[in-house]
Amino acid sequence: MDETIINSLPESSGVYTFRDKEQNIIYIGKAKNIRDRVKSYFRESEKDPKTSRLVSNIENIEIMLTGSEKEAFLLENNLIKENSPKYNVNLKDDKTYVSLKLTVKETFPALYITRDIKDDGALYFGPYPHARDVKDVMKLVQTVYAIRRCKDTVFRKRKRACMLFELGKCLGPCAGHTDQQTYRKVVDELVDLLSGKDEKLLKELQRGIKEASENWKFEEAKQLKEKYLAIKGMVEKQRGSWS
Secondary structure, three states: OOHHHHHOOOOOOEEEEEEOOOOOEEEEEEEOOHHHHHHHHOOHHHOOHHHHHHHHOOOEEEEEEOOOHHHHHHHHHHHHHHHOOOOOOOOOOHHHOEEEEEOOOOOOOOEEEEOOOOOOOOEEEEEEOOHHHHHHHHHHHHHHOOOOOOOHHHHHHOOOOOHHHHOOOOOOHHHOOOOHHHHHHHHHHHHHHHOOOHHHHHHHHHHHHHHHHHOOOHHHHHHHHHHHHHHHHHHHHHHHHOO
């Protein structure tokens, strides 16, 4: 590989792709500093047998810049799943990482933490590189969104609402305390949050706070403000942990 090409690479976070002479993708990686990371592959002292074989087949390098290491991690993961490069092994197994599963096909969806991603019609969010990250998200969700937590097998058999309903932490769909439309509205807002549309969600909450206050609905405004601050705090914490 021409050293001029390597030295011209940016010192930014992103994803790099190695291709062979047939232009097949043979390896995909992420880096906080793309130039330094790619250079490391060509240092003789750092080559193990696998790396030596990889380097001998590199004919072209492509890069995709990202705004943060978190974005690079997620992009790398998705590209590896999509392309299954010959020399990638760590991210081919989805069970290595933790994701959130939202069972949107259910009449009253639930949100679970999982390592097992299936083609079952559910929405999966992530993956998250650390279990603590997904637990933080789940904790926030359970604080501000009153969706059910029980497993499907328990939910289908339940006739009376559990203590979470009494505490205001669940809308109680098992016992008919909410309708599908009301519950789905909560789920749709949750999808926006987990899909990264937090700015849109926060603006809608600000609008709701203003409208409630103008209509003298102060208790509703207070609840919306608490939700707004909780979500804003989580978003800022996540961004800060990856900066």
